[in-house]
Amino acid sequence: xxxxxxxxxxxxxxxxxxxxxxxxxxxxxxxxxxxxxxxxxxxxxxxxxxxxxxxxxxxxxxxxxxxxxxxxxxxxxxxxxxxxxxxxxxxxxxxxxxxxxxxxxxxxxxxxxxxxxxxxxxxxxxxxxxxxxxxxxxxxxxxxxxxxxxxxxxxxxxxxxxxxxxxxxxxxxxxxxxxxxxxxxxxxxxxxxxxxxxxxxxxxxxxxxxxxxxxxxxxxxxxxxxxxxxxxxxxxxxxxxxxxxxxx
Numbered sequence: 188x189x190x191x192x193x194x195x196x197x198x199x200x201x202x203x204x205x206x207x208x209x210x211x212x213x214x215x216x217x218x219x220x221x222x223x224x225x226x227x228x229x230x231x232x233x234x235x236x237x238x239x240x241x242x243x244x245x246x247x248x249x250x251x252x253x254x255x256x257x258x259x260x261x262x263x264x265x266x267x268x269x270x271x272x273x274x275x276x277x278x279x280x281x282x283x284x285x286x287x288x289x290x291x292x293x294x295x296x297x298x299x300x301x302x303x304x305x306x307x308x309x310x311x312x313x314x315x316x317x318x319x320x321x322x323x324x325x326x327x328x329x330x331x332x333x334x335x336x337x338x339x340x341x342x343x344x345x346x347x348x349x350x351x352x353x354x355x356x357x358x359x360x361x362x363x364x365x366x367x368x369x370x371x372x373x374x375x376x377x378x379x380x381x382x383x384x385x386x387x388x389x390x391x392x393x394x395x396x397x398x399x400x401x402x403x404x405x406x407x408x409x410x411x412x413x414x415x416x417x418x419x420x421x422x423x424x425x426x427x428x429x430x431x432x433x434x435x
Contacts, residue, residue, distance in 0.1 A: 204263040208270060215270055219263035221247070221255050229259050231266040243269075280306070284315050296323055314360070317341035322363040322370075331371035338364040358388040365397060378403055 208215040219231040227247040233240050243266050251258045283306040290299035300323040307316040318341035325334025342360045361384030368377035378401060384394045 204259060206263070206267050208267065210271060217263065217267055217270065219259055219266065221259050227252070227255065229255075229262045231262060233266065233270060280310055280313070283309075284319070287319050291319075291323075296327060299323055300327060312344060314341045314344040317344060318360050318363045322367045325367035325370035331367065334367045335364070335371050335373075338367045354387050358384040358391045358394060360384075361387075362391070362394050362397065365394070369397075369401075374401065377401070 203218060203220040205219075206217045208217065213235060216234040217231060218234070219229065222228045222230055228244050229247060230242060230244040232242050243262075245258075245262060247255060247258060283302065287299050287302050287306070290296070290302065300320065303316055303320045303323060307313065307320060310316055317337050321334040321337030321339075321341060323334070324337065325331040328334060338360070342357075342364065345356055345360060361380045365377045365380035365384065368374075368380055378398070381394050381398050381403075384391060385398075388394070
C-alpha cells in the first residue's frame, strides 16, 4: 500500500489514519487511531458501506511509546492488507466451489473430489468443502461412513462459522448428508436428513427430487390433517401457484 493511500489526521487526543478501499464493488473505510490511555492502545475500525463491521486493537508496548506514530502506521497498513486479502480469498473460495458444483453436474465426480481436496488445503475445515468432500467420498470412496461423518462435521462447522442466518444454508448441507446416508445404505436416516432440509426450504427442488426417487412424498402442510383433506390440498395448490409465479 502506498503512503498516498493513507490520510493522516492529528488532534490533541490522538493521531488518526484513514483509508478508503474499493473491494468487490464494496466500499470499506478503515480508521486507525492511537488512544492515549493507560496503557495506550492502537485501534483500527473497519466500516463497510458506512456500517461498523470489525475492530482490531493492540496495546502499545513500553518500547514503542517513543514512536507511537510508527506503530499506528504499521497497524493501519496490516489491517488494510488483511481486508484486501480477505476479498481475494473470498473470490478464490467462490471459484473453487463453483467449479466443484459444475464438475458434479457434468458427472466428473472424481475430478470434483480432487478439486475439493485442493480447496480444503487452502481453506481447512471450510463447511462447504467438508460437505462436498463428504458426499463425494460416500459415493466414490471405500468407506461411505467416513463421508457421512464429514457431512455431519460440516453442519457443525456451519453453526460455528455462521451462528446467525445459517438457516439459509442448511438445505444444501442436509441434502448432501441425505445423499451420503443413501450411499451408506441408510435410507431411514437419509429420509430424515432430506426432510430436515425441507424444513428450511419447503420448495427445494433437489431435495424434493431425491425424496421422489425414494418414493417419498412431502409431508402434508398441516400434518394433523390427512393428505387428502381439502384444506391440505388447497394449501398445497396455493403454495405451488405462488412458487410458480415467483419462478416466472
